[in-house]
Amino acid sequence: MIDSSVVLVAGDGRWLSPRRVTVSASENSPYWQADITLGGEEEFLQLETGEQLTLTMCGYTFSLRLDERGENAQGPAGRTWSAKALSPVAWLDTPYALSGDISFLAGTTAKEAVESLLGSVVTLAWSLPDWTLPTAGLAFTSATPLAAARSIVEAIGGLLESRPDGSVVARRRYRVAPADFTSAVPDVNLYDSEATVRSTSTINVEIVNRLTIGNGGASDSSSDRIEFEADTNPLSGTVRAWPSPWRPVSLVHTGRPSVSITPKGIRVWEIEETVEFKDGAARLSTPAQALLEVTWLHTDLGGVLLDGDTLTASYGLGYSLAKVRYSTRAYVWAVADDQVEEVQFLLEDADE
Template sequence: MTAPVASRAGFSWDLRATHAAAASCRLPWSLPGAGHVVDGGVTLVAGNGRWLRPLRATVSLAEGSPYWSADITLGSEEEAVQLDVGDGLALSMCGHVFSLRVDQRAEDEQGPVTRSWRVQALSPLAWLDSPYVLSSDIYFPAGTTASEAVAELLAPAAALAWALPDWTLPTAGLTFTSTTPVAAARAIVEAIGGLLESLPDGSVVARRRYPMAPDRFASAVPDIELFDSEAVSRSVSTLHVEIVNRLSVSDGADGVSAQDRLVYEPGANPLAGTVRAWPNPWRPVRLVHTGRPEVVIEARGVRTWAVKETVEFKDGQATLSTPALALQAVEWRYVDLGGVTLDGETLTAAYGEGYSLADVRYTTRAWVWAVADDKIEDVQFLLEDDDDE
């Protein structure tokens, strides 16, 4: 037979662009002998329309990464040297066309005979991030919406699809110092719990990090179902992680570490005493313990009382022994540092760099419980939010 034998190998793989949590497609194949054709459904075209001959290609997108990454092995040195960093590529595989730009070129040589040429490529969005763009100061005036700001940042490289709730930037505007367009765009999107992600065609979507709310996981219909029979490899690792039993969300100031204060005050009877609690932020709480059933807790409600103490001001600030509800009077013993403002347990004087002592009178409030035991022992007391109050 003199006619070539035509053979074809088809690879079917469904890549969901709407939820590429950790998507990866690898299709290795070898060049056939003379007279044979193997079509793996993979093509590579340079930006100038020149067809290239890929021997191996891997594309991947990790959750949290804003752009696709491709590792391509070319068939000849001639093809590799004709590509420069920044050149466009169109990689067709797995039923998708990936719009990419050359990020790196590499040549591997093993012995006197074996040589290979590799190209690493990224989505066009990467050219708005370090090291391809210099960091600069970025400002958006008040009234700009989040989607408008992100679209403006990414306009030079990619079109934006906004799939998040939109909001107006702060009244004072929004300023980024010494950053890249991609970093600024990610900061805006992630502020509402979203992700900035490139699609195979080079466009960008700002989507929810979790497409389905956690309380709907049990009733949700999955986009893709995978079973043990479809897994070609698996690895298992054991990790030590920190767990919590309760999570509280408050309206406290961003960046301020809120912490409840719990104080035990022994009474005249060594088997009884008083527990006072200053929740931060203030809220209804109840006292529980991890001891024996003989430990008794009796709620006394919220108590308010006056406190007088001497505090030391350093660099214009002093700390009270208990959180204050209201400041009543300040009497300077030495240097008068001016008016004083109160924020929780912190006092701030008008003259912020001074040092002095002051007698301070203020009111405080706390949740109070009487506690008792039938023997002397260590008991752990804990605060829990009281949802019934």
């Protein structure tokens, strides 16, 4: 919507001048999304990821945080700057929140568990029957706080939904029980005849062979690594990539045109794990950027050298266990599809 009532203010009180704003939310998403065309390059440069934004339009005030910003240049006179903002609860999910093991003691209620997962980031309104978690307790493995909260709410047929002010409500997915469908009075009736706009088009997909030419020798090789982690919604997930050697890359796919890829930038985090040294060498579960700490749990095999995901001890071909802490970095993309299918993701060297 574009009119004089649209107001966009940054967290420090700066008034911005958006050229276009689209705000949307879907049934399966726990947050609002605002797609914004900014007024100029100065606004683009001043905004930082995670910054608070307040958007007023159509009589509503939306509390948002900046998720990403972009620039599109089509010649000197064809430059535009854009930004995408999400409700604050999105910062409790990947890529902004790390996955981990989460557990609750027996006797905890569902509302108490969800409130503790959302923490101080958002306030929760509970509009569901509350229940006590199983007597054996409840545990999640490798889950973000938002993913765990959604699983608890969805267990009783509910969903988490952001309000414009940034708070979250846990409500019934269907406001009328199936047994009452025939007697319920609808607020609005929509029929096929009211679909006033319909379009159909065919898409020609370019299929080409790709040839990479380098100036290295025949012994040079690349060992890129790609991982996919599915969301609770099976049609979306996260792709992480560790290019080796590290270099600018982009993600492409071999699926249908409806497959979407949204860059989330480069993520850096720390990992701690126990590794087994055999013949003086060990393998990490994830390619490392830097080795931060090594604690020998058995025989001390001396200093340790890092090469990608391989560790080599300086004292020769011994055997031992070690607890290691290291940092890793990866490119992150959010991917989604509109139907279940097998999709191949590939890394492509980006233009520098």
